[in-house]
Amino acid sequence: DDVVRIMSIHKSKGLEFPYVILVNCSKAFNFRDTMEPLLVSREAGVGLKIRDDKRFTKYDTLSTIANEKALKISAVSEELRILYVALTRAKENLVFVCSINSKKSKERISSPLYFYDKTGKRRFNPFSVYKYMNFSEWICSAFVFHEQAKPLREFVGMTTTEKLENTFPLKVVVETDCELLESVEEEQKEEA
Secondary structure: OOOOOOOHHEEEEOEEEEEEEEOOOOOOOOHHHHHHEEEEOOOOOOOOOEOOOOOOOEEOOHHHHHHHHHHHHHHHHHHHHHHHHHOEEEEEEEEEEOOOOOHHHHHHHOOOEEEEEOOOOOOEEEHHHHHHHHHHHHHHHHHOOOOOOOHHHHHHHHOOOOOOOOOOOOOOOOOOOOHHHHHHHHHHHHOO
C-alpha cells in the first residue's frame, strides 16, 4: 500500500518497508530493575542489599553487584536485539533521529568501539556497548569514523583524522539550532 505506517519496532518484526525513519533514539534504556533492594537473575542467583537503620542507608553486597551486572547485560542484550530488528526493516533508506545534548553522551560517542592488540591489529571491543545509554549513542559511535560523518565528529568534538573503511553511503545532518523547538517553547509560554 502507498501509505505511511507508524508502528513500534516490535510490531515491525518480519516486515520490510522502502523507507524507515527511526525516531526517539535518545530514549534512555530502562535499568530500573537493577536498582531494586532484592535482585534475582539466572546467572547470579539472589542478591539482597543490606540495610543500616542507624545510618538510614543501604549497602550493596557482592551478590547484588553480581546481579546488577547480570541484569544490565541481559537488558542491553535485549536492546541490541530490538535495534537489530529496527535496522533490518528498511529496503532503500534508513533515517535516524537522534538528540544528543549532554557532554557525557558526546564523550561516549567519540570513544572508539575498538582497540589495538599487541600486533597492532584493530579489534572490536564487545564490552564497549555496555557503556552506552541509548540507541543514539550506539548508532552515532558506529558511524562517527565514517568518512562522510565529519559533521558528527565536529559536533562531538573529535579531532581525530582516522577513518574506517566504508562500504555504504552515509549522510549526517547536525541541527544545533532548531526553529521548531523554539516555536513550541514560545507556544507553551503563551499558553501559560
